[in-house]
Amino acid sequence: MKKYSPILLFHTTRNWRTNVSWRANANWRANISRALLSLLLLAALTTCKKEPAAPSGGNKIEIGQTNIDSIAYFTAKVSSALESTGGNEIPQHGFCWNTEKDPTTKDDKTTLGKLDKPVTFSSEITDLENNTTYHIRSYITYNYGTVYGTEQSVQTLKTGTPEVDSVQISNVTINSAHFISEVLADSGLNVNIRGFCWDTDSVFTIDDCLDSTVVGDGLGIFNSEVSGLNEGVDYFVKSYAINEKGISYGEVKHFSTIPITVPEVSTTEISEITINSAKSGGNVSSNGNGTVTARGVVWGINENPTVENNTGLTTDGSGTGVFTSSLTILQDDFTYYVRAYVTNEKGTSYGEAKQFFTLTLSLPDLMTATPSEITHNSAKSGGSILFDGNGTVTALGVCWNTNGNPTLENNFGFTNDGSGTGSFTSIITGLTENTTYFVAAYAINQKGTAYGEVEDFITEDLPCGELTIDYGGQIYHTVQIGNQCWMKENLNIGIRIDGSEDMLDNQVIEKYCYYNNEANCDVYGGLYQWDEMMQYTLMESAQGICPDGWHVPNHDEWTVLTDFLGGTNVAGGKMKETGTTHWNPPNTGATNSSGFTGLPGGNGNLQWFSEWGEFGFYWKSTGGVGEDAGKISLYYNNEGAYNGGDSKNRGKSVRCVKD
Structure with a gap:
């Protein structure tokens, strides 16, 4: 607020009054007196206003000494203490600074907030020069x-080039x-590049x-x-090391790379000689101070072969x-x-030459085993x-074949039972019942193929019920029901995957096992999504995952x-296994009079397994166009066998029927 001198106001008023006629009426003079009195009072109040003195006595604020705790290139750490508030309210405290003396809160400062009791306080001052x-x-x-507390003067550190240790x-x-080296100090400025430099002269720079x-930095x-040096x-x-001020170097150090000579090698005696191969080798006794990058043997018809x-x-x-x-x-x-050789940076050296002779090659000599264990579709020979x-x-x-003198070029089938010499056994499969076959043993070496004498045999004719199928390492039995030949066990083929995973069209048969336990598949068979069972075809009566000669039954x-x-x-009671070993009680109406031996394999889908021991669900190859497909269900508490449908992504049991 602008201050007015009371004397100036007085004289101004007096001069004004002198120019006014004294012949004005008394009321007018009273108004002028009251105005003059108000102006004098305002001037007095304005002149008397001044800054309050610092509190003293019992209200005195006491501040400890300002301490410089540390100083760096661009920062400083300071501390002080409020020793007494004197009962005053302290809304703000901190530190102020300037390059001139007597800094105030109008200069740069920190603000540390309100205080209500004595306390030690500190600040880190940043952005200094x-x-x-x-x-x-x-x-x-x-x-x-x-x-304000006591004033302290301090000088920030002076920056310079880095300090780097010798290599x-x-x-x-x-x-x-x-x-290896170390940047010992950055002299106040960030080291943005560091490294090593070298030369063949002792005086050099980067x-x-x-x-x-x-x-790095x-x-x-x-x-x-460091690589790529010369030997x-x-x-x-x-x-x-480099910062904004420039570059510094460590002390120059000297070293010499190791010189290289040719390596030394000896040749191993020749062994295991055959008609087209032999063994040899060598021993590299010295690398010549280099790196042996290649070693081996060379051979030829001349006495001193080279690479x-x-x-x-x-x-x-x-x-x-x-x-x-x-x-x-x-x-x-x-x-x-033959000679051993070895190569390093300097060149290639050789061991002494060794001579050897390869053997003379002829066809193998062998005999055919008499066929045995003959069934309707298999036999044993060798x-x-x-x-x-x-x-x-x-x-x-x-x-083997059915027209005599079988060879690898004229056959209905052949086995590959290993290699080498001695006796071997062959299992002949895929035969037709009640048929005459001719079989001969064969052996192949580098000279060609030789055959043993020809043996003949006749396959047996096996009816359904006695027929067994070896499929995927598991034996399946059969049962004749009416005019149909059914597998007697639930299908258990493929690789088990976790129940939370989808089965994929990946040329690998996949299955679920209840509770992800393979042992449950061994008893109840696998659980299969419809598409996996059908092997990703919609054709009714497709073979799917069934063995050759069998297929997935349609509706x-x-x-x-x-x-x-x-x-x-x-029908369900006549199809279910009897008893409660696998079925939950009461297994209503179970007689298994058909020999079908249905089991309660339950359900499996991407979230859970369910109804194990309660229901046997069997897929049909019918009705797979949409999201659902046909099924037939057996129940623990009912003797029916009912048709229905379900989501194709659920895992269910599979039975195969003969073509």
Whole structure:
């Protein structure tokens, strides 16, 4: 507010009054007196207003000394203490600073908030200039003003180039070395590049050195694995670090890479000689201070084969020590010379030459075993390899047909039962019942294929009920019901997957097992989503996951079965396994008079398994166009076998019927 001098106001008023006629009436003069009195009172109030004095006595605010706790390039840490509030309300406190003396809260400051009791307080002052003197003091603001602590002067640190330690050198090889150093101080400015530089001259900088590395930034230890050096050369290296002020170097250090000589190797004696192969090798006793990048043997018809002039060679790894080589693709009844070789940066050296002779090759000699264990679709035979012909018997087995003199080119089928010599057994499968077959053993070596004498046999004719199917490593029995031949067990084929996963069209049969337990599949069979069971076809009566000669029954085929057993209301009892070993009580009406032996495999879908022991659900190959497909259900508390439908992504049991 503007201040007015009472004297000026008085004189101004008096001069004005002098120019006014005294002949005005008394009321007018009274109004002028009252106005004059108001102006004098306003001037008096304005002149007397001033800053209040700091509280004293019992109300005195006491501040401790301002302390400089630490100083850096751009920051400082300060502290002080409020020793007494003097009963005053303290809405704000902190520190203020300036490059001039007597800083106030109008200058830069920190604000630490309200205080209601004595306390020690501190601040970190930031955004300072380096190498600059600052004046700092604490302050306490109360309701009527501000009280300041003692003033301290401090100078921030001066920035400079970094300080970097000398390089330490280790792991020197023919072409590499390991460097390690440390940036000891950044002198107040961030180290944005650090690394190593080296040269073959002892005097160099980062700008004219032979090569250099950049290894990150900042303070601390850093290292480089340097490669691409030349063998047997003297090098000089030093560490460096760069900040805004410039670059600093560590002390120059000297090192020499290791020189390389040719390696040394000896040739191993030849062994395991056949008509087209042999064993040899070598021993690399010295790497010549280099890296052995290749080793092996070379061979040929001349006495001193090399890697440039040979019939063949091997590559058997790298490094020193003993190695073994396999000589292959040789000619039978032939003379060869072999030498070990080894290569490093300096070149290739050889061991002494060794001579050997390959064996003479002929066809194998063998005999055919008399067929036995003959069934309607299988038999057992085999043979014995008496002589391998100095070759390697790579395949052996039996072949068969129905017109005599079977060979690998003229057959209805053949087995592959391993390799080598000695006796072997062959299982002949996929035969037709009541048929005459001719079988002969065969053996193959490098010379060709030889056959044993021909044996003949006749398959048996096996009726349904006696017929068993070996499928996926599990034996399935059969039962004749009316004019249909059914499997007697629930199908259990494929790889178990977790019940939370969808079955996929991936050329692999997948199944669920109740509670994800394979043992439950062994008893109740697998649970299959409809598409997996059908192998992703919509064709009714498709083979699906059933074995060859069998298929997934359609609605009509299930109806033929239930009609033969007296209709859907009673067929279930005749189809269910008796007792409560697998079915929950009471297993109503179960007689299994049909021999179907239905089991309560329950349900499985992507969230849960259910109704195990209560229901047997069997898919049909009918009705799979939409999201649902047909099923037939057996119940623990009912003797019916009822038709229905369900979501195709649920897992259910599968029975196969013969084609």
